Each structure stands twice: as structure tokens, then as C-alpha cells.
Amino acid sequence: MEFFRRAAGKPATLGVFPGTFNPVTVAHLALAQAALRLVDEVVFILPRTFPHKAWSGASFDDRVSLLLSALASEDRFSIASTSQGLFIDIAAECRLSYPSGIALSFLCGADAAERIATWDYGDPAAFTRMMEQFDLLVAHRGSDLPVRAPWRPLDLPGTYTHVSASEVRSRIARGEPWEHLVPEAVREQVRRIYSPTARP
Numbered sequence: 001m002e003f004f005r006r007a008a009g010k011p012a013t014l015g016v017f018p019g020t021f022n023p024v025t026v027a028h029l030a031l032a033q034a035a036l037r038l039v040d041e042v043v044f045i046l047p048r049t050f051p052h053k054a055w056s057g058a059s060f061d062d063r064v065s066l067l068l069s070a071l072a073s074e075d076r077f078s079i080a081s082t083s084q085g086l087f088i089d090i091a092a093e094c095r096l097s098y099p100s101g102i103a104l105s106f107l108c109g110a111d112a113a114e115r116i117a118t119w120d121y122g123d124p125a126a127f128t129r130m131m132e133q134f135d136l137l138v139a140h141r142g143s144d145l146p147v148r149a150p151w152r153p154l155d156l157p158g159t160y161t162h163v164s165a166s167e168v169r170s171r172i173a174r175g176e177p178w179e180h181l182v183p184e185a186v187r188e189q190v191r192r193i194y195s196p197t198a199r200p
Helices: 026-035 060-070 087-097 110-118 126-130 165-174 184-194
Strands: 002-005 013-018 041-047 077-082 103-109 135-139 151-154
Touching: 002 060, 013 026, 013 087, 026 041, 026 103, 026 135, 026 151, 041 060, 041 087, 060 077, 060 184, 077 087, 087 103, 087 126, 103 110, 110 135, 165 184
Parallel strands: 013 041, 013 103, 041 077, 103 135, 135 151
Antiparallel strands: 002 077
């Protein structure tokens, strides 16, 4: 695991937030801020490869730069990358980089949690074994949260059902307002990186 920003201290509980962050949005920040009520630190993980999608859009370096700007005001946020994409592998890397015995909680939306729970791992017991190593802090995103232990609900202040990185990109491409969907600290960077004229 490679760190681009590392929070000080030795956390006993860690929120692990993997994502493509293409770009980082106000919903990402709201989820991470809400998680700080339950964990000592949140580490944003930008994998170099993704198990569910191909790499496209902004470069790896651009996404790291956006995260560094967006998270600068919160000293309990870390930023790291990994060559792994699956939660089980990311968890193993976190345990190598953090104090022994740390409790891990992965942050995600209900849609992602459903995908994780129903993914075909080639072994019917794989999901159960994973949940012995970490739990999930699951944001509602405006709908009822399915009951699946050991999910823990993560209540967000306000609704973010309309916020997604793909919506940001679509609005930029259509010439529609998008600025309210990303943190103020990164708006100019997002404009530069994702403008239709920014790429050949």
C-alpha cells in the first residue's frame, strides 16, 4: 500500500473507503465525515486496478491530486493506493500498514454493498468468511437498507441520491451545472481535468 497522505496517530478503528473517485464528489465526503463518528480514521483507497470496471477518464495522478485537495481540511483522512481491487485483498494490505488488531469497516453505498454480498466469488462461503475480517458501514442513498448482518447503517446528513461521479461527468459533457456536486476546493481542478476540451 502506497500512502499519499497519512493521518497521524495509531487508530484502533479504521474506515476503509475504496473507490474510483472519478471525480471525488460531495457524497464521498459526506459518507467519510459521517463515518468519523464511528471510526478513528478514514483511508480513501484508489486501487490501480478495478475488479468491476475498466480504468477510464481522469488519470491516476489527477485523481490523487483531486483527493489531496478535497481532503486537506480533515486531519483524520488518509489517501492511499493499492494494486488490489477486491475488499478482501485491500483489507489484508491495510492490516500490514496499520497497528495489529485494528478493526476494519468498509464504507460503501447500499448498491455497492448488495453487489459485494451477491458477487460470485467462486465459493458460496466466501462472503461469510470476509465478514469475519471486517464489517460494512452502508449509506442509505435514499432507500431502505436491506438487512444483512454485519452491515451497519451509516446515516448521512441530507440526501445524496442525485450525486455520483458519473452524473458530474455527464453534466460537464452536456454543458449543464455540475459545480454543486463536487467539493468547492476541487471545482477548478475538475473543470480543467474533465472539460471536453481537456482531452484530444
